[in-house]
Amino acid sequence: MTTAAPASTPATPHQPRRALSIRATIIAIAGVAFGCIVFAAIALAFRVVPSAERLARRGAAARDDYSARSTLAAQLDSTMSDIWRLLRVAKVARIPADSIDARRARLETIARAASRSAPRGADLGTSLEFGMGLERADAAMLRVTASMLGSIGALEAGDLPLADRLMSRADSLDAPLNARLNEVTQVALSDLARHERELERETRFATRLLLGWLLVCVLAGPILWRLLQRRLMQPLSTFDTALDRVEAGDLDVELPIAYDDELGRLGAHFNRTTQVLRAQRAEGERAAVQSALEASDLRYQEAFEKAAVGLAEVGLDGSFLRVNRAIGHLLGLEPSEIIGRSSSEFSHPEDHNARASTWPRVIVGDASVGRVERRYLRRDGTVRITQVTATLVRDADGAPRHVLAVVNDITDQRRLEREVTQSTKLEAVGQLAGGVAHDFNNLLAGIIGYAELLEENPSLATAVRDDAASIKRAALKGADLSRSLLTLARRNTRRDELFELESMVRETVDLARRTFDRRVEIELTAQDAPTIRGDRSLLSNALLNLAVNARDAMPDGGALHIRTQLAPLDEAFRTQHALPTDVPIVSISVSDTGVGMSDAVLEHVFEPFFTTKAPDKGTGLGLAMVYGTVKDHRGAITISSAEGEGTTVTMYLPCASDVVSALVPRSQPAMARTRFRVLVVDDELLVRNVAKRLLERLGYDVETAVDGVAAIERLDVDDPGVDLVIVDGNMPRLNGIETARRIHARHPALAMLFATGHFEPAEREDLAALGFRDRIEKPFSLEAFAETVARCLEPRGG
Incomplete structure (x- = not known):
């Protein structure tokens, strides 16, 4: 067992090799090692150690024997020297007896020691030669001692010559004694050398034994290490790594089994355990997946339904x-x-x-x-x-x-896209209309003004006055066209008045009945027609446009049904069509039984200049102007049609919820003077001149200014003497609103009239706060101009 392999890629199955168990292997190794140690110990205990001890005892005994003889010999030499000294003393003086007794006692002690001193080494295996040498040395020592004792006896008896001879004889015996001791020394040295050789031999044996054991250990160590590494340490390391992987959650680990031993069986048990755990985990995962699928299916069902x-x-x-x-x-x-x-x-x-x-x-x-x-x-x-x-x-x-x-x-999305497209097109038309309206209306104002002057001049011939009236009518049609374009683009000012819807509808229906072909049957159903706020004229024109379109869709006659009623609209419809949610909504529907329209035509009906009529039958502005009028009144318009089934167009308008006062509060006229001075401020020479002529015709004193800067300079005097300033809305250098603001700041009591050919929505601020008492749109008629100027010059109350 060496490495851990993933269970997902198992090796080819094989039978583990039968091998001695790890326990038996360790016991065998320990037994061999113990046997070697016991063998070495026995060899040392029963051979080397006894030999060393025996040799040590022999050496010690030999040293003791030799030392004892050497000591006795030394004592004997010392005593001999004392006795010779006594002899020398005795020749001149008497020797005390105690001195003689002391030497005798010493010699007797030496004699007894020499006679009793048997060699110790005889029992310890010392050499025979060494023992015999010691015996000969002892015998020589006894002879010397005996001669010296005889000399002491002679000395004690007073026989000095005898004593001297005996001492001389002892001296002569001392040389053999020393010779015997030298022989013993040589024998002892020889024995010691022999003992050292024996000890060296035993030491070499012990050394070889230890070196052999060390060599065995050195040679067996790597083998044992490799064996332990392969059979024990490496499998345990692999097993530890596998346990770490299992602890980390990896159950796909599997241990390969190399040997049928304890670790092999443990690895097999580990593999079976991980297999069971994998099966349990797989079952748990399957259950979790099944549960997740069921939960997902429930969520899908719920999401699907909701x-x-x-x-x-x-x-x-x-x-x-x-x-x-x-x-x-x-x-x-x-x-x-x-x-x-x-x-x-x-x-x-x-x-x-x-x-x-x-x-x-x-x-x-x-x-x-x-x-x-x-x-x-x-x-x-x-x-x-x-x-x-x-x-x-x-x-x-x-x-x-x-x-x-x-x-x-995406029905509503497509409708909104069409409305955005429609608004974009109307915005383009509005930009075009707004761009030309001012200049166009200024021209028309001059034409209409001069035409009225000619028409009202009694000194002119009737034909000339009639021509002037024709010029005026043509110019008024041009003014209507300009106003229609601005209405189409929702850039025109409209009146803000309360009126009864039913009366407006009935007047429009009466007009249609008088002018339409009798084959067109017009039916009116007016239910719950409330009061609304807006421009009565614009809404009447819008309704008349729808009626005219319905009539044109029925060239052979048919039924035209106009219905007004409070529309029960839900919040979704109001939100979809951007209708107010806080007021009731009234609907005006125009239905016909005409030819109807296809879906392709319906997609473009509100586009400016789109028409299905012949070139001389229409301009394509009718429905576009209706759309602009309805949107300008915060309303909505829908159309439904099918080819051969007629068409129904419905306008939805919010009902009036309150009453708003007029732009400028008015009081009863009370003329302060009979003649007023009016300052006309306009950058167009034609407009200035015609306005001056009209005002002078009406009896006013008139001054003119080419722009706002010139007007302010004219009024910046101590007493300007001007009663009314008529200000054009669109001028270079300083526009009408800014001119009025500066004049009003300098002369707050001065009356002003706002006159313009195109009234921008941005200018719809409170004109009264700027000093304007009224407004008039170009082109204007003499009658409308006179009435407006007169209202502006009426004195203010309070």
Whole structure:
């Protein structure tokens, strides 16, 4: 067992090799080592150590024997010297007896020691020669001692010559004694050398034994280490690594089993344990996956049912297998009424061919047709525009199972896109109209003014006055066209007045009845017609435009039905069409039984200059101006039509919720003077001149200024003497609003009249706060001009 391998890639199964168990292997190794140690110990204990001890005892005994003889010999020599000294003393003096006794006692002690001193080494295996040498030395020592004792006896008896002879004899015997001792010394040295050789031999044996054991250890160490590494340490390390991986959560680890021993069986048990744990984990994961799938399926079911967009599972044959509530709401049916039916049953007839060409590609997984735009018919016959995203769903084997369709209702989005497009086009027209309206109306103001001067001049011929009237009528038509363009772009000022809707509608219907072909039957149904706030003239023209379009759609006659009523609109409809939610809404519908319109025409009916009439039958501005008027009154307009089934156009207008006072408070006229001075401020020479002529005709003193700067300079005097300033709205250097602001700051009591050919929405601030008492739009008639100027010069109350 060496390395841990992942269970996912197991090696080829093999039977573990039978081997001695690790326990038996360790016991065998320990037994061999113990046997070697015991053998070495026995060898040392029974051979080397006894030999060393025996040799040590022999050497010690030999040293003791030799030392004892040497000591006795030394004592004997010392005593001999004393006796010779006594002899010398005795020749001249008497020797004390105690001195003689002391030497005798010493010699007797030496004699006794020499006679009793048997060699110790005889029992310890010393050499025979050494023992015999010691005996000869002892005998020589006894002879010397005996001679010296005789000399002491002679000395004690007073026989000095005898004593001297005996001492001389002892001296002669001392040389043999020394010779015997020298022999013993040589023998002792020889024995010692022999003993050292024996000890060296035993020492070499012990050394060889220890070196042999050390060599065995050195040679057996790597083998034992390799054996332990392979059989014990490496498997344990692998096992530890595997345990770490298991602790970290990796149950795919598997230990390869190399030997059928304890660790091999432990590894097999480990593998079985991890296999069980893997199975348990796999079962747990399967259960978790199953639980997650069930939870996911529940979430999918809930999301499917509660999704805000339409979701449908469509079979490969095109039939609905399952739909959510949004699909039911889209089609106006309950989901149970849809399931099992083909999706083609609800498709718009004009989309059938497109569906037939794309469906076969969808059910084979062609992603290029995954998102298409389709129209569906509701139960009530209305059409809903949708964006359908189709995705092919396959089963586990990859075979097509069904199509998941995400159906997003974009009807309102398409309507808003059309409205944005319409607003963009109207904005473009408005920019064009606003750009030319001022200059165009200035020209018309001059034409109409001079035409009226000619028409009112009694000194001119009737033909000239009639021509002037024709010029005036043509110019007024041009003014109407300019006003229509501004109304179309919702850039024109409108009156803000309260009026009864029913009376306006009845007046318009009466006008239509008097002018329309009698084959067109006009029916009016006025229910709950409330009061509304707005421009009565503009709304009347809008209604008349719708009636004219209805008449033109019925060239052979037909029925024209105009209906007014309070519209019971829900919040969704109000939000969809940007209608106010805090006031009632009144609807004005115009229905005809004419030729109707196709869907393609309906997409463009509110575009400026779009018309289906002949070139000399219309300009294409009618419905566009109606759209602009309705939007300018915070309303909405819808149209429904089908070819051959007529058309219904409905205007939705908010009812009046309060009453707003007029722009400038008015009081009863009270002329302070009979003649007033008026300052006309306009950059157009034509307008200045015609205004001056008209005012002088009306009896006013008139001054003119070419722009606002000139007017301010004219008024910056101590007593300007001006009663009214007529200010043009669009001038170079200083526009009308800024001119009025500066004049009002210098002369707050001075009356001003705002006159312009185009009234920008940005200028709709409180004109009264700037000193304006009224406003008038160019081109204006003499009558309207006179009335407006007179109102401005009326004295203010309080």
